[in-house]
Amino acid sequence: MANARESRVRWPAFLLVFVLLGITVGSTVGAYRANRLQEGRLLGERASEVALILTDSFSSLQTQLSTMAAETSLNGANRHSFLSAANALAPASAGFETGLAQRDPATGEIRFIVTTGSLTSTPEPVVADLLNRTLRDSAPGVTTAVLSDDRQRSLALALPVGRHDLAIYERLPLDLNAATKALTSGKQFHELRVALYASASRDPSQLLLTTNGSPPQGDSVVMARTRFGADTWLVAVQATSPLTGSFAHQAYWLVLGVGLLVTVLVGFVVVTLLRRRDYAMVLVAERTEALEDSMSELERTQEQLVRSERLAAIGELASVVGHELRNPLGVITNAHYLLRNVLERGQVDPDAARHLSTAEREVGAATLIVGDLLDYARARQPVTSAVDVGDLVTEIESILPAPPGVSVAREEQPDLPAVQADRDQLRQVLLNLLSNAYEAVQANPPARPNGGTVTIRTSATGGKVSIAVADTGIGMDDETRAQVFEPFFSGKTRGTGLGLAVTRRIVDSHGGAIRIDSELGVGSTFTVEFPVAGAGGHASVEGGGVVR
Amino acid sequence: MTPHTVLVVDDEAGMRDTLVDILEAAGYDVTPAEDGAIALEMARSHPYDVIVMDIRMPVLNGVEVLASLKSPPPQVVLMTGFAFEEQLEEARAHNAFAIMQKPFQVPHLLQVIAAAAAA
Numbered sequence: 189m190a191n192a193r194e195s196r197v198r199w200p201a202f203l204l205v206f207v208l209l210g211i212t213v214g215s216t217v218g219a220y221r222a223n224r225l226q227e228g229r230l231l232g233e234r235a236s237e238v239a240l241i242l243t244d245s246f247s248s249l250q251t252q253l254s255t256m257a258a259e260t261s262l263n264g265a266n267r268h269s270f271l272s273a274a275n276a277l278a279p280a281s282a283g284f285e286t287g288l289a290q291r292d293p294a295t296g297e298i299r300f301i302v303t304t305g306s307l308t309s310t311p312e313p314v315v316a317d318l319l320n321r322t323l324r325d326s327a328p329g330v331t332t333a334v335l336s337d338d339r340q341r342s343l344a345l346a347l348p349v350g351r352h353d354l355a356i357y358e359r360l361p362l363d364l365n366a367a368t369k370a371l372t373s374g375k376q377f378h379e380l381r382v383a384l385y386a387s388a389s390r391d392p393s394q395l396l397l398t399t400n401g402s403p404p405q406g407d408s409v410v411m412a413r414t415r416f417g418a419d420t421w422l423v424a425v426q427a428t429s430p431l432t433g434s435f436a437h438q439a440y441w442l443v444l445g446v447g448l449l450v451t452v453l454v455g456f457v458v459v460t461l462l463r464r465r466d467y468a469m470v471l472v473a474e475r476t477e478a479l480e481d482s483m484s485e486l487e488r489t490q491e492q493l494v495r496s497e498r499l500a501a502i503g504e505l506a507s508v509v510g511h512e513l514r515n516p517l518g519v520i521t522n523a524h525y526l527l528r529n530v531l532e533r534g535q536v537d538p539d540a541a542r543h544l545s546t547a548e549r550e551v552g553a554a555t556l557i558v559g560d561l562l563d564y565a566r567a568r569q570p571v572t573s574a575v576d577v578g579d580l581v582t583e584i585e586s587i588l589p590a591p592p593g594v595s596v597a598r599e600e601q602p603d604l605p606a607v608q609a610d611r612d613q614l615r616q617v618l619l620n621l622l623s624n625a626y627e628a629v630q631a632n633p634p635a636r637p638n639g640g641t642v643t644i645r646t647s648a649t650g651g652k653v654s655i656a657v658a659d660t661g662i663g664m665d666d667e668t669r670a671q672v673f674e675p676f677f678s679g680k681t682r683g684t685g686l687g688l689a690v691t692r693r694i695v696d697s698h699g700g701a702i703r704i705d706s707e708l709g710v711g712s713t714f715t716v717e718f719p720v721a722g723a724g725g726h727a728s729v730e731g732g733g734v735v736r
Numbered sequence: 737m738t739p740h741t742v743l744v745v746d747d748e749a750g751m752r753d754t755l756v757d758i759l760e761a762a763g764y765d766v767t768p769a770e771d772g773a774i775a776l777e778m779a780r781s782h783p784y785d786v787i788v789m790d791i792r793m794p795v796l797n798g799v800e801v802l803a804s805l806k807s808p809p810p811q812v813v814l815m816t817g818f819a820f821e822e823q824l825e826e827a828r829a830h831n832a833f834a835i836m837q838k839p840f841q842v843p844h845l846l847q848v849i850a851a852a853a854a855a
Contacts, residue, residue, distance in 0.1 A: 509818075511792060511816075514838040515750075515838060517839040518815070518817070518838035519754055520839070521840070522751065522755060522758060525842035526758060526761075546754060631794070
């Protein structure tokens, strides 16, 4: 359960870290590519620049050759004019070897008319190719080639002279070391490795000069081509250190590092927060469980309480039943003993009738007690009809005549409306109140030496009929008054303590009200109110309508 | 020989009257009392041999009357339909001669009263 929740909570963290990693890698690659692009662009610019400078350093040779050609042509284009120009412009003492070559129009064969230095009249094939190329080109210009033998390398140049069958030729030795020294001392070259080829491709045989003694190799070589006379030369350039600066060149490492760091930090923070949340959730779950435990514990305790209260109520009931039923049973037992004695004597004794009526009275008392208990235990819904209160009070008085020393008075409002009530239940209410009133008066003989009074008062106001039973009895203190409606509460030594509990329940079930006015030693008044028949929300059905 | 005197105390008229009849028929000199206060007053003014008394009564209950009797006390037989254990223990502590559970068999009561009168 916990693991499932953990994995459910963790996946956003993994996703976040994954996304951050992606951004980091992407940024790193982007930074790397941008830097390489910039580096390539810079190197390209430098390559063009270097190509111009290098070509320019050979331009004097081209100028010299052009001047020689012009002078030779101007002075008749013969061996004398050539030698005169060659000796002036390219002396053999300076290492130059020169020659004037002519192509045979019939055979196409090229031969030197005149040469200086070690040149022979028949040119070697490479030189012949060079001369052919310069005579063949439609846009004539200087053609070049690098010649090498065992001893040395040299640069050969050729240029047509006026006519299409004459060309001048010049060769000078190439000193790679000297050229290299000159190149590397140049400020433009200090961070470059450069090679110059007298061809359009990187042909090693055509290498004119190079820094560091060997031409640059590898992927990072950038090439630039440039015109030299009728030819295309090539410059190969490689940077010895990043042109964008070593920091910019390595910046992608920084991007990668920072990205990874941020990823790790964010991951750590998120995982920590999620763990805290998990911990909080676990805590909440634990607390909830504890709360539920205590709730169920509380419920158990409450159930036990209810059970023990029920047991206490049963105990109370046992006490009441025990006392109230055993008394009449005791009296009945005594009466039977006495009757048996009478019968054994075989005489018709006037006491026999008295003993029998005693037993009967006690049986009646026991029956009433059982009835009280059953009434209380088995609450019945009222079946109401219109009940004439005056008739009912008269009936009660005949059932329950005033005991000695108690007088009953009636104060009735004329034309009292009927009440909507269950007649049997209303009769029980009035019987309870009247018998309580009698007992209260009887319990207070010292206050009323001439006997007490019970007054039954009836009146009607606002859709209600009030029936008040007032006595001049012992009265009640506040504590007693607060408890009189509790079941099994009794202010008397005899009684189940159910009478007023039942009374109130009946009144409540009729939508009525019950009120007590009492003063200790002066008397009590119990007032009950019942709805007038046909008034208010109560249905008035003659002969029995069910209310509530 | 003069009959033994018995004071019968019960607020319940039925019990009181039948006991008076029963004990008179058995030859005792019986006086009824309606509650504990009256009984205590009568017991102080007249030395009864035996008091037969209900526990649950208004004003003064049977155990309270028993506790208030001066020495030498008469023999007291208590009756009850239902009494709490504390009341019974207090009654025993005050040397009640017997405690009768209602309803009791009359011959048994007569035996107990005879024993109390002889004590």
